[in-house]
Structure formats: structure tokens, C-alpha cells
Amino acid sequence: MLALDGLGYRYPGSAAPAVRDVDLTVAPGELVLLTGPTGCGKSTVLRLAAGLLGRHGSGVVAGSVRVAGRDPKDVAPAERVRSVGFVAQNPSRQVITGTLADEVGFAMESAGFGRAAIEARVPELLADVGLAAYSPDRSPRALSGGELQRLMVAAARSAGAGLLVLDEPLAHLDPEGAATLTRRLREVADAGVAVLLVEHRLGPTLPVCDRVVVMDAGTTVAQFPAASPDAALLRRLGLRIPGQTATATAPPVDPGRLLLDARGLEFTWPGADALALRDVSVSVRAGEQIAILGPNGSGKSTLLGALLGGRSTSVAKHGRGVRVPQDPDLALFSASVRAELEYGPREARRPDVGAVADRAAAALSVEALADRAPQALSRGQRLRVAVAAALACEPDVLALDEPTSGQDHDQVERMMTALPSPDRALLFATHDEDLARRHATRVWRLDGGRLVLDRPAGDAFGEAG
Amino acid sequence: MDPRTRLFLVACVGLLAVSLDRPGSLGLLCFVCLLPLCALRISAAWWRRGALAIAAVVWATLLSQGLFYRALPRVPLVELGPIVVWKEGVFWGLVQSLRFVATILAGIALAVSTPPDRLHAALLRLGVPFTLSFLAATALRTVPDAARTVVVVRAARAERGRPVWRRSPWAWLRLEVSLLRPVVAESLRRARALAESLDARGFSAGAPRAVARPLRFAAWEIPVLAVAATITLTAVGMRLLFALYTAEALYIPALRPLYGFIRRSL
Numbered sequence: 133m134l135a136l137d138g139l140g141y142r143y144p145g146s147a148a149p150a151v152r153d154v155d156l157t158v159a160p161g162e163l164v165l166l167t168g169p170t171g172c173g174k175s176t177v178l179r180l181a182a183g184l185l186g187r188h189g190s191g192v193v194a195g196s197v198r199v200a201g202r203d204p205k206d207v208a209p210a211e212r213v214r215s216v217g218f219v220a221q222n223p224s225r226q227v228i229t230g231t232l233a234d235e236v237g238f239a240m241e242s243a244g245f246g247r248a249a250i251e252a253r254v255p256e257l258l259a260d261v262g263l264a265a266y267s268p269d270r271s272p273r274a275l276s277g278g279e280l281q282r283l284m285v286a287a288a289r290s291a292g293a294g295l296l297v298l299d300e301p302l303a304h305l306d307p308e309g310a311a312t313l314t315r316r317l318r319e320v321a322d323a324g325v326a327v328l329l330v331e332h333r334l335g336p337t338l339p340v341c342d343r344v345v346v347m348d349a350g351t352t353v354a355q356f357p358a359a360s361p362d363a364a365l366l367r368r369l370g371l372r373i374p375g376q377t378a379t380a381t382a383p384p385v386d387p388g389r390l391l392l393d394a395r396g397l398e399f400t401w402p403g404a405d406a407l408a409l410r411d412v413s414v415s416v417r418a419g420e421q422i423a424i425l426g427p428n429g430s431g432k433s434t435l436l437g438a439l440l441g442g443r444s445t446s447v448a449k450h451g452r453g454v455r456v457p458q459d460p461d462l463a464l465f466s467a468s469v470r471a472e473l474e475y476g477p478r479e480a481r482r483p484d485v486g487a488v489a490d491r492a493a494a495a496l497s498v499e500a501l502a503d504r505a506p507q508a509l510s511r512g513q514r515l516r517v518a519v520a521a522a523l524a525c526e527p528d529v530l531a532l533d534e535p536t537s538g539q540d541h542d543q544v545e546r547m548m549t550a551l552p553s554p555d556r557a558l559l560f561a562t563h564d565e566d567l568a569r570r571h572a573t574r575v576w577r578l579d580g581g582r583l584v585l586d587r588p589a590g591d592a593f594g595e596a597g
Numbered sequence: 598m599d600p601r602t603r604l605f606l607v608a609c610v611g612l613l614a615v616s617l618d619r620p621g622s623l624g625l626l627c628f629v630c631l632l633p634l635c636a637l638r639i640s641a642a643w644w645r646r647g648a649l650a651i652a653a654v655v656w657a658t659l660l661s662q663g664l665f666y667r668a669l670p671r672v673p674l675v676e677l678g679p680i681v682v683w684k685e686g687v688f689w690g691l692v693q694s695l696r697f698v699a700t701i702l703a704g705i706a707l708a709v710s711t712p713p714d715r716l717h718a719a720l721l722r723l724g725v726p727f728t729l730s731f732l733a734a735t736a737l738r739t740v741p742d743a744a745r746t747v748v749v750v751r752a753a754r755a756e757r758g759r760p761v762w763r764r765s766p767w768a769w770l771r772l773e774v775s776l777l778r779p780v781v782a783e784s785l786r787r788a789r790a791l792a793e794s795l796d797a798r799g800f801s802a803g804a805p806r807a808v809a810r811p812l813r814f815a816a817w818e819i820p821v822l823a824v825a826a827t828i829t830l831t832a833v834g835m836r837l838l839f840a841l842y843t844a845e846a847l848y849i850p851a852l853r854p855l856y857g858f859i860r861r862s863l
Contacts, residue, residue, distance in 0.1 A: 184796055213799030220797075225790035228798065230714030241806045242799030271712065287798065402640030441752050454756045461783060462746060463753040465775045479758035507782040525757050 133295050133326035134158040134181055138195030141176055141185065150176045151350045152194070158328050160294060163321040165337050165358065166330045168347035169369050170512050170540040174330045175299050177347070181328060182218040182297050183207060199295050213239045217288030219298040223280035224273070232258060232275075233268035236286050243291040257286040261316055277428040278309020282316055289320065296320060297328045302336060303537050306427040306563045310336040332540050334361070334372055370542030372566065382552070382573050382589060388418030391451040391528050391557050392439055398446070399431075399438045399581075408434045410581045416529060418451075419554045423568035423589070424561040426578035432561035433458060435578065436531045439559075451528025458533040460518035464506035469498060469517050472506050476525030492524035495550045512543045519547060531559040536567060545570075569593050600719035602818045603707050609829040610703035614696040616829075616836040617863055620688075623695035630702035637709055651701070655694040662690030713738040715812075722812055728802045735791070739784065746783045750776050835859050 140152040151173035158164045166174050179185040183204025186193040197203050200215050207215070217239070220226050229235050236257050237250045245253075258264055261282040266275075272283055281301050288296055298317070302310040310333065318340040321327045331337045338344070341358035348369055356362050366372075392415065399409040409431050416422065416439075424432045438444060440453035454476075457463055466472040473489035482488055493499045496516040501509060506517050515535065522530055530551065536544050548571045551558050562568060568575060568589065575592035577585035585592060610630060617623050639647075663674065666686025674684040707716075713734035720730030754776060755761075761769055814822075839859045841847035 182797060184793060208804070209796060209799045209801045210804045211799075213797075218793075218797035220790060220793060222790065225787055226794040228791065228794055228800075229717075230712035234714050238800075239798040242801070242804070244806075291799065402638075402642065437752075441756065455753065457749050457753055459749070459783070461786075462749045462779050463757075465750065465754060465778050467775070467778075476757045507778060521757065 133160050133200060134328060135198040136177070136181065136195070137198075139177065139180060139197060140192075140194030141180055142192040142194075144190040149192075149194070149350060151180075151347075153351050154195070154347070155352060156328075156345055158295070158326040160324050160326050161321055162343065163317060163327040163329065163341050165334075165341040165344045166328060166347065167332065167334065167344060167366075167371060168353075169371070170332075170543060171510060172347045173350040174347055178218075178297050178299050178328065178330050180205075181295075182216050183212050184218065210242050210244065213243050213291045213293065215293055216295045216297065217285075217291075217293035219281070219284045219288050219296070219301050221300040221303045223277060223284050223301075223304065226284050227272045227280070230271055231269050232263065232266060232272060232283060235272055235283060236290050239287060239291040245291070253290065257290055258283075260289075260319075261286045262312065276309065278305045278312055281305060281309070281313055285313070285316060285320070289325070293325070295326045295328070297330075299330050300332065301329070302331055302333050304428075304534075307336070307565070309428055310563075314340045332371065334366065370540050372541045382421055382571050384588065384590070385419040385421075385554070385573050387420055388554060389450070390415060390417055391449075392416040392453070393448040393450070394439060394444075394446055396446055397435075397438055397444060399434055399442070399444070401434075406581075408581050409438060412438075412578075412581075412583045414439075414576060414583060414586060416557045416559065418528065418557055419552075420574050421552055421558045421572050422560070422574045422576060423572035424559060424576045424578065425563075425565065425568055428563075430578040431581040432578055433533050434581075435576075436533055436559060436561055440529060440531055452525070453529035453531060454522040454525050454527040455531040455533065456515075456518050456522050456535070458537070460515045461507065463518045463521065464514060467505060468502065469493075469504055469506055469509075470502040472517060472521045473498075473524045476521060480525070488526065489524050492520040495523055496520035496547065497550075512539055515539065516543075516547060519551070523551075527556065529557045529559060531561075533561050534563070535560055536562060536564045565593075599812055599814045599818055600711050600715040601722060601812065602814065602822060603711055604716070604719055604723070605822060606825055607703045607707050609825045611700055612829050613832055614699045616832045617696075618692060618836075619861075619863060620691050620695060622863055623692060623699060626699045627695055627702060630699050630706065633706040633710065634702060637706070639709070647705075651698055654697060654701075655691075658694035658697070659687050659690040662693065663687040708737055708740060718812055727806055739787070742787060743780065743784060746780050747776075750779050832863065835863060839863075 134157060136154050136156040139154040140149045142149040154177055156164075156166070156177070166177065168174055176185065180193065180197055181199070181204070183199070185191065185205070187205045197205070204212050204216055227235065228238055233254050236254045240250045240253065254268060255264070258266070258268065263279060263283060263286070272280060275283060284301070285296070285298075301313060305313060314336045317327055317329065329337060329341070338358050338361060343355060344358050344361060345355040346353050346362075346365060346369065354362060354365055394415070395413050397409055397412040398407055400407050412435060424435060426432050436455055439447055440455050464472055466475055470489065473492050474485050477485040477488040490499075493502065496519055498513065498516050498520050501513060501517065506514060509517065519532065535547065544567065548567070560571070572589040575585060575587055575589050576583055577592070610626065613626055614623070617626060663682040663686040664680070666683040666689060668685065671683045671685045673681050674687055675682040716737060717730050717734035720733060721727060761772060764772070835855070836859070838847070838852070839856060842856055
């Protein structure tokens with residue numbers, strides 16, 4: 133169904149190709165995982181396969197792409213949608229319309245299907261991805277992240293595409309959402325569709341895949357059956373090795389002074405009926421590294437906001453807190469990385485602004501980026517700069533909201549090992565339980581806005597098995 | 598309510614806003630436009646921001662018209678040396694700002710209460726080309742996203758620095774401009790992601806499309822439309838009649854009481 137032969141691509145203005153000599157095939161009914169470290173060119177390959185790159189601008193394509201015998205970039209969009217469907221990383225950014233029915237029907241409308249055919253097919257597709265319980269008139273924005281990504285799969289398939297390509301569709305999903313989506317993808321492949329999946333998270337994907345293709349530095353370096361992965365290669369490339377569950381390696385700490393104390397904290401979003409946080413009582417002490425776990429929508433980000441950013445009388449603050457938002461780009465507003473790092477100490481009227489900024493830059497290894505514009509950096513670099521800028525404020529509590537999204541294992545590890553300090557508490561909201569095992573000394577688990585677990589990490593993961 | 602009804606009501610408000618000329622009648626129009634907003638669940642913070650923005654618009658319009666009013670006759674309201682605020686200018690500024698406020702309130706009520714896809718469908722049914730109606734609906738959809746982005750950016754900045762007002766006006770202005778950087782970058786990323794999603798799902802501006810979902814008026818909407826149309830057409834008609842009279846193009850002696858009513862009340 134898909135055949136890439138010696139595929140290469142050089143972006144406009146770039147001297148070196150982003151990908152080169154990529155050979156890859158995906159047969160109908162096959163689910164192939166394309167993986168590799170951040171920035172190795174996986175997404176570029178995927179977009180070339182979907183016919184989304186190389187049609188406009190002055191990028192240079194080498195080699196060939198064939199989807200059902202034709203190059204998708206030479207096919208009109210209305211026709212291409214019948215052969216290849218594409219799902220990107222962030223589901224909320226892919227939503228085009230205002231209802232589930234319109235979202236699923238959009239590609240069919242483009243392809244010229246009649247109203248009767250669309251109205252008949254939409255409920256089937258919603259049922260296929262486990263969304264039959266919802267009204268077709270429901271807004272996509274009312275779905276959880278996992279449900280929304282499944283909706284995107286239905287939308288990508290609706291015009292009958294025989295090839296489905298997905299770019300890190302699990303990046304924003306909790307473990308349950310990720311497991312449900314990968315099961316659905318297996319069912320899609322079993323129905324005869326060729327599926328090419330780009331993903332860092334090997335744990336939920338390897339069990340459902342047929343084959344793994346590994347990329348590094350812009351080219352394919354290995355491929356093997358998913359049932360017998362090359363663990364040494366994956367580890368060398370900084371990818372998470374499935375089946376290797378880390379024990380709690382963060383050493384226990386003697387908690388220092390009290391920094392935050394919340395008693396009976398409740399929070400309701402404006403215009404919402406339900407409480408987003410219910411009767412949450414927690415305390416944070418210096419030296420603690422606290423992982424906040426829980427499914428999508430359980431209130432992790434809301435809790436970070438209420439503890440650090442809110443003005444609730446239920447929270448007693450005995451130190452300064454700084455958050456790095458889920459989208460770290462929104463914390464970068466200066467013209468250069470240097471100015472970004474100096475903003476906090478300058479605002480605090482520190483006499484040693486330069487030295488504080490230098491220490492923060494060194495901690496996150498962003499010294500070489502000092503003169504670059506933060507918004508022009510790669511995603512991983514932007515996250516590191518945002519965290520360094522927060523560190524430069526020398527906060528008593530540093531909070532990271534989903535620091536692993538779109539980052540490979542090695543990058544996250546390097547960042548997380550730089551953050552602990554006996555004088556500072558670290559809070560991080562994450563879906564990644566392995567990350568919590570490695571870096572948390574305490575675990576809070578939320579469900580439906582309630583704190584259902586507050587234990588030392590060793591106890592918490594010991595109990596979970 | 599069918600989105601076509603909403604669009605029609607907003608159009609009626611626009612026509613009434615340019616037809617009415619008295620602060621009382623325009624104030625009544627503003628009040629009517631405020632009612633649907635009261636029925637929506639808008640947070641106190643957004644009410645405060647909205648009230649502040651509207652107060653700024655009214656104040657700026659009153660002041661500018663008061664200062665720069667040139668028509669004669671004019672009567673000084675306040676004299677501060679060479680600076681004179683003219684009474685007629687303030688009155689005219691009040692009329693202009695109320696027109697603006699009425700149309701803005703109606704537009705906000707439409708934007709907040711109507712999902713962009715319904716607006717898109719309504720525009721299509723009203724004969725607007727797909728590309729234009731899709732463009733309008735997509736632009737409308739970006740407003741809440743951009744507002745959320747601004748809130749996150751400001752919160753992230755606030756945690757790293759002093760309150761914005763604790764600096765010179767120039768430094769404040771520079772900071773506010775710099776905060777636009779992530780908002781613009783985020784908007785571009787969103788636009789790029791949406792464009793890719795559209796491309797991947799076969800959207801092409803020039804290509805014909807099937808439109809799957811029909812729209813239907815509820816029975817009670819017909820009388821609402823009829824009443825709104827009658828009021829609007831009557832007001833517009835009376836204003837035209839009055840304009841012909843003041844331009845000395847058409848004068849009907851039997852309509853003198855009507856001319857008086859229009860002058861006093863509309």
C-alpha cells in the first residue's frame with residue numbers, strides 16, 4: 133500500500149537534508165511502528181507519505197513515495213483523501229468543525245460523497261472508534277484527549293483511505309487512553325488498512341504492531357519484528373524500553389521547611405457546573421519531588437494552577453512558586469534566550485542577574501542558545517529554555533505540567549536530573565508512571581478532581597505492584 | 598435558535614444602530630442586546646473586562662468628539678484655557694459610542710452563543726461561498742483559543758515577575774508588546790496545524806463540496822423574525838423619510854406629527 137524508495141527531503145533554506153535514503157513499505161493489514169529519537173526525521177517521512185510535504189515551496193524531494201501506486205503529492209486533495217488518512221500529534225489542534233458528525237463527515241464532503249452516504253457512514257465510524265455512546269451533535273471539545281484522538285482516526289478514515297499515518301498520536305494521552313487507541317489501531321489494521329505509526333512511547337505500541345522501523349539522523353537504521361525488539365539499539369537511541377519498569381530511584385529525602393499547605397481546596401472553572409478539584413488537602417516541603425498522576429481530565433493541571441497561581445484562602449504559601457505550563461512556548465516572550473533567562477532575576481532586582489541566568493542556563497544545557505530567539509528553537513530546546521527561565525527565578529517550588537509530551541526519553545532524563553535541590557520542591561504533572569518512579573519522592577494521584585493517593589513514591593508504586 | 602435567525606437579528610441591530618439617532622433609543626437598543634448575554638454563562642472576570650473595554654470606548658469617543666467637534670452652532674461645556682470640550686460634540690460622541698456598543702454586544706452574543714460550524718452552515722444557506730463562510734467561521738473559532746492563550750501567557754509571566762503596573766508606563770507598554778510574541782507564535786502554530794488538518798482531509802478552496810447537515814427554523818422563530826423585521830424596516834423607513842424632509846427633498850404636511858416623533862425619539 134505504501135512504498136518509500138530512497139526517500140529524501142531537504143527543507144527550504146536548509147543546507148542538509150532532513151531525511152535521506154529512507155526505504156519503507158507497509159502492506160494492507162500491517163501496522164508498522166516508525167520510531168527514533170526526537171528530531172531524527174520521522175515526522176517528515178510521515179508527511180511525505182501523506183502527500184502533505186513537497187507540493188508547495190522550494191523543499192527538495194529525492195527518491196519516491198507510492199501510495200497505491202501513485203505519488204500522493206501529485207493527487208488532488210479531494211482524491212487523495214480516499215487513499216491516505218493523516219492524524220497529527222495534538223488532537224485539539226486538528227478539530228475543524230463543531231460536532232462529531234461534521235468532523236467525521238468532513239473528508240467525505242471533500243471527496244464528494246452524497247448526503248445520504250455521509251449520514252449512513254458517520255454513525256458506523258463513530259461506533260468503530262468507541263464513540264457510539266455520544267450524540268453526533270456533541271462538540272468535539274467536550275471529549276477527553278483520548279476520545280478526541282480516536283475521533284481523529286475516524287475522521288481520517290471516513291473517505292475510505294487504505295493507508296492511515298499517525299504522528300505521535302499518544303503524546304497527550306494517559307495510559308488508558310493510549311491503550312484504547314492502540315487497540316483500535318490494531319482493529320483498523322486487521323480490517324485491511326495499512327497503518328504507519330510514528331511514536332516514542334513503545335510500551336503501549338509494541339504489543340499491537342507487526343514491525344518496527346527505527347530511524348536515526350534522518351535515515352532508517354534498523355527494522356525488526358515487534359515481537360522481538362532490538363532493546364540494545366532502542367536504549368542506545370534514548371528510547372524507552374518496554375518491559376523495563378524502573379524502581380523508585382529518587383532517593384528518599386528528609387523534607388525541609390513547609391512551602392505550600394492546602395486544606396480542603398476546591399476549584400470550579402467559570403461557567404462549569406462540576407467541581408474540578410474537590411476537598412484536596414496536600415502539603416509541599418523543600419527537597420520533595422512530587423509526581424502528580426491521574427487520567428486526562430482528572431485535575432492535575434488545575435491543581436498546579438490552584439496551588440501556585442490561585443488566590444484561594446485554602447492554600448497557605450510560604451515560598452515562591454513558578455510553573456512551566458503544559459505548552460512551554462507560552463512562557464517564552466523575550467527576544468532572545470539570554471533575555472528570557474534574565475527576566476526573572478531582573479524583575480527581582482537581583483544584583484547578579486548575569487550569574488543567576490548563567491547558572492540556570494548551565495543546569496539545562498542551553499548556554500549555546502543564548503543569542504537565539506526562543507520561539508525559533510526546536511520543541512525540546514523550547515522546553516529546556518522555559519524550565520531554565522523558571523529556574524532563574526530561583527523559586528521555592530518549581531512546577532512542570534506534562535514535561536514529557538513530544539520529548540524522547542533521554543532528553544527528559546537529562547532535564548529531570550538537573551532539577552532536584554534540597555532547597556526547592558519540584559512538582560510535575562505527568563501521564564508517565566516510569567518518569568514518576570525514577571524522579572518522584574512522593575506521589576499524588578488524582579481522579580475526578582479528588583486526591584485519591586498521597587504517599588511516598590516507594591510505597592505508592594510498591595502498592596501498585 | 599437557528600443560526601440564520603441569529604444572523605438576521607444581528608443584521609437588524611446593525612441597521613437600527615445606524616437608523617437611530619437619540620441616546621435614549623440607542624440606550625434601549627444596547628439594553629436589548631445585553632439581555633441575551635445575561636442569559637449566557639459568562640464569568641464575572643469576563644464581565645469586568647468587557648465593562649472596562651466598553652467604558653474605555655465610550656470615554657474615548659466622548660472625549661475625542663467633545664474636543665474636536667467642528668460643526669456650528671456649538672456650546673462650550675468645559676473650558677481649560679485653550680482646550681474646549683464642546684457640548685454638542687459630547688452628545689454626538691455619546692450617540693456614536695452607543696451605536697458601537699449596541700453592535701458589539703450583538704456581535705459578542707452571536708459569537709459566544711453560536712458554534713462556528715452552525716454559523717458556517719447558516720452562511721452557506723444564505724448563499725455565501727463556502728470559502729468565505731468557512732473563513733469567517735474559522736476566524737470566529739480562533740477568538741476563544743487566542744483569549745485562552747493570552748490568559749496562560751500572562752499567568753506564566755506574572756509568576757516570574759512583578760505586577761505589570763509596578764513599572765513605568767513605557768516599560769509596561771514594552772512588556773505588553775513582548776507578551777504578544779508567544780500569542781502570535783501560538784496562533785501561527787495553531788493555524789499551521791489547522792491548515793495541515795484541512796489539507797489532510799481533502800479540503801480545497803475551489804473544489805465543490807457536499808454539505809451534509811440541514812438547518813431548520815423552529816416554529817416560534819418565524820414570529821420573532823417577523824417582529825424584528827417589522828421594527829427594523831419601520832425605523833429605517835422613518836429615518837429615510839426624515840432624511841428626505843431635512844434635505845428638503847420631500848415634505849408631506851400630514852406627517853408633521855411623525856417628523857416630530859422621529860426628531861424627539863429616534
